[in-house]
Amino acid sequence: MAPTPPFALEHQLTRELDGPARHVPGHPRVSLEDPNMVWDLLAREICSDDLDRVANRLWWMSKQDNGNISPLHRQLVKRRTILVTEDPKLHLHIRRAALGYLRKYYYLVKHESDLRIAQDPSLCLVPPDITWKQFCDFTSSLGDIADRDVSLRYTYGEIRLTRLNFYAPLLLGKSHFQRVEYQYGPYFARFYGPILFVIAVASVVLSGMQVVISVGDGGGGGWKGAALWISVMAIVSFCSLIFILGLLLVYKVAKEWKFAIRDRLRLLEEKRAVE
Secondary structure, three states, rough: OOOOOOOOOOHHOOOOOOOOOOOOOEEEEEEEOOOOHHHHHHHHHHOOOOHHHHHHHHHHOOOOOOOOOOHHHHHHHOOOOOOOOOOOHHOOOOOHHHHHHHHHHHHHHHOOHHHHHOOOOOOOOOOOOOOHHHHHHOOHHHHHHHHOOOHHHOOOOOOOOOHHEEEEEEEOOOOOOOOOOHHHHHHHHHOOOHHHHHHHHHHHHHHHHHHHHHHHOOOOHHHHHHHHHHHHHHHHHHHHHHHHHHHHHHHHHHHHHHHHHHHHHHHHHHEEEEE
């Protein structure tokens, strides 16, 4: 029995393939009469071999929940910029990947306001002539697609690109998962803030130490004593600031790993119970 689409025929959003078609919709250069070109196109546009290869480690970076995807209006509330890309590894075999890709729309467009965002001319994620009712009918069964029917990458929801790039050398043996900066200027500009912060802290601490040493040599009283105490307080304050920031970073990382490990153990227990 041939596989069927995850939506009813009357809910399809395009009629391009109802009659005799000579090319893949949206790709006039890819002839339907050439199966090799069609398969190559589908693999190139939908599959993400890198993420599927390391899917059993993606729980390091994201909750293993296919519904962990914020609707488009929430993405804007989180001050995220919505960009269109044709690279499947950024969307994160072919049928399973296509089902997972379709299921994303069920979570991304949850409200009519999300549909209006998706139909924005700068995005064109959904054709502008599609009504809210048509879209709801089309996606009504997409939420029922099970994880066992999609590629491993799509058993997860949102995965931050920064984390993928951070773990890419360890998991993929690459310097990055996806290059973000292609020019030297923006690439080095991201280091300016941390470098200037370290220089400022070091400058304050060294200046304070210099004052402490100079006052200590000549004894202290009056203004010299005040300068000594101010210098000591400045050194202690900035060292405490560095310590607190480091402690906060360790706390946040430990909290995320605790949640990830607990969620992973829960899923493993559920799988063992089903088996």
